[in-house]
Amino acid sequence: MQGKTLLLGTTGQLGQAVQRAFSQAGKELVKELVTVGRDRCDFTQPDQIRQLVRNLQPQSIINCAAYTAVDRAESEPQLATTINATAPQILAEEAEQVGATLVHFSTDYVFDGHHHLPYTETDPPNPLGQYGKSKREGEQAILATCSQSLILRTSWVYGAYGHGNFVKTMLRLGKEREKLRVVEDQIGTPTWTGDLAALVTQLPPDFTGLYHYSNSGVASWYDFAVAIFAEARNLGLSFPLQQIIPIPTSEYPTAAQRPAYSVLSSQSLIQALDHIPPHWRSSLQKMLKNYFS
Structure with a gap:
């Protein structure tokens, strides 16, 4: 990132992580960073988005704002579309007008999960639910509108900030229950916001296109849950939880259908930037250590 940077979505888990990563990266990056939360830019209000970009005239825009309530x-559906598609299109239009680079985050849920090999950027999307759609x-609107845009698809995002991510939910439930039932037939890759945020601060200014980025390795939600409690106990935490029971998706009905397999291949980004994502288990260790220190 170079020049004045507008960071949107600073109240969310990814936005807070990016803001922290900029702070850790050094004073030069921080002094050029303008952070804006929902109170200053409501994504349901197009005029607020347009006015913000026109007044600020940033060289880069990082959009961490999103509607993420999958179910x-x-x-x-209209609210999800407004925040995840209409607002990013407006951002892309304004970025194009001021000559800014737009960095935007997308999701593994744009795929239907019928693959058995990691999805690449050339695989055709086929989202199952309104969130993924x-x-x-939003991806399509940005790619069609902004010539200097970077879309990073990622998966199973969690972190120390924000509300409702899987790690924090598991830790809370582990304090309340002796048994947990967790789905074992949905496969993906947990991705720590700390790794995503660090990547963003290191991006070359001319790096554009559509790329996949998640931590390396593969897990089910059940595997992820087992690892969370194993690592937390290694840090000295105790829980009344006695058993984690693997169950099929059919025993845990939800409003939205999830892809059964949504592992993303980060190979294109690895080759382009010579950046190998850490394994999800090592990143989980780091996140929990930081969270409980």
């Missing part, structure tokens, strides 16, 4: 999106529409 609720089934009953709020809205994110795919």
